[in-house]
Amino acid sequence: MARTNKLVTSTLRPRLVNGRFGDPALFVEVAHERRALLLDLGDLARLSARDLLRVGAVGVSHMHMDHFIGFDALLRVNVGRDAQVDIVGPVGLAACVGAKLGGYTWDLVDRYTTELSFVVHEVEAPDTVKRTRFRFSQRFAAEAEGLVPVQSGAVLETPHWRLCTAILAHHGPCLGFAIEEPVRVNVWRNRVEAAGLEVGPWLKALKAAVRDGLPDHTPVALPNEGTRELGELRPLVSVERGQKVGYVTDVADTPGNRTAIAELCGDADTLFIEASFTRADADRAAARAHLTTTAAGEIGRSCGARRLEPFHFSPRYEDCEQMLLAEVASAFAG
Ligand SMILES: [Zn+2]
Ligand SMILES: [Zn+2]
Structure with missing residues (x-):
């Protein structure tokens, strides 16, 4: 490997x-x-x-x-x-x-x-x-x-995540959610080793200092002893877009919902989305204000989600999980 x-x-x-x-x-x-x-x-x-x-x-x-x-x-x-x-x-x-x-x-x-x-x-x-x-x-x-x-845009927020919402339509209002990590700080092993240091738990403090935007002169404790200034250690890490998890369930397949979900869950690393009914049961899905497998896959694609996790499958399909997954996957692939 x-x-x-x-x-x-x-x-x-x-x-x-x-x-x-x-x-x-x-x-x-x-x-x-x-x-x-x-x-x-x-x-x-x-x-x-x-x-x-x-x-x-x-x-x-x-x-x-x-x-x-x-x-x-x-x-x-x-x-x-x-x-x-x-x-x-x-x-x-x-x-x-x-x-x-x-x-x-x-x-x-x-x-x-x-x-x-x-x-x-x-x-x-x-x-x-x-x-x-x-x-x-x-x-x-x-x-x-x-x-x-x-x-x-965030209803709740901590240093590690923000919870964002969209008001979607089911029978009444239904919220969609996105949990976003504000930024992600990644450590580069080769850069750590080239600086004569070891990869280890001390890097947590370095990552936290970078994430919290602390000034360059902030001392960071090294693995064995002593400290170095944050400014000197910054090149060991890169700052990238944070992780994002979307969650959407119990929504009617309407243009308004599709637009709002794409806005809320755009670029999600993982999108959990209901796929209550098969594409053959589209009438049933519409009557109950739920999504079909096909709609779930298409919405996942329009969000640019990296991974799609369909759920809330109706128990009527208990024996055909693979078929539901295949229908979602084919719509997601386009
Ligand atoms: Zn439900
Ligand atoms: Zn419901």
Whole structure:
């Protein structure tokens, strides 16, 4: 196997919790962050408590049962802990979260010193989010925080990722999501070795300093001892476009949706996209405001996605997974 000089690691590691046929839920781990993201809250029984406890940011496409029934699992594991979970979704999400929380008796909250908060971000318009907080100590009564402008297209943001959304059409509004790494810093092994240094964990600090835009005189600790200035070490790495993961489900095949998805998920490294029905069942797909395999493949191509991961296959095709995959692949290839 050829030894590559550019050491590329993935920051975003997405996986479908329930495969291509089960309830939608995409668990996304982020390298160097304990906090994980979860897109859609279908049945979460297959996520371990350990993974559930890592979920700090959630995207809910819409509140049909197969995308929202897992909320209780997330609630259950967090009660009694200090945690904040941000939940991004369409208009109506705060009422649905409030109704879920209102389904239990919270008379024992005074016995806890911990605080659990769900912060709901309803995307009202591309540039406006309505924020509502639900706190354990307040027995999860809704606390309106008003309208918040969306900064540079991202509803949520950390140094490692940004969560962007588009309002798409299903039966009602349904959000599409894109998780973007702002920039990617890659280390070049040959350059490290030519500088008389070793490849090792110390490079994490170098990458973080470059990513955070620190000044040239910043000292960076070397593997054995001593430091060098960041400016001197910069040539060991290259700064490139960050990784991007798209997620689109439960959308009608309309020109408006196709345009909005191409804008949101353009250039995605991986696009997770529903392909609920076969191309032969296009009538059924249209009646239910879902995509066919062919539409999913075509949309993936129009986004310029490097990899397409179709999911939300209707259970009626349980015995023909290969046929569905082949239909998506042929439309994706064009
Ligand atoms: Zn669905
Ligand atoms: Zn739906």
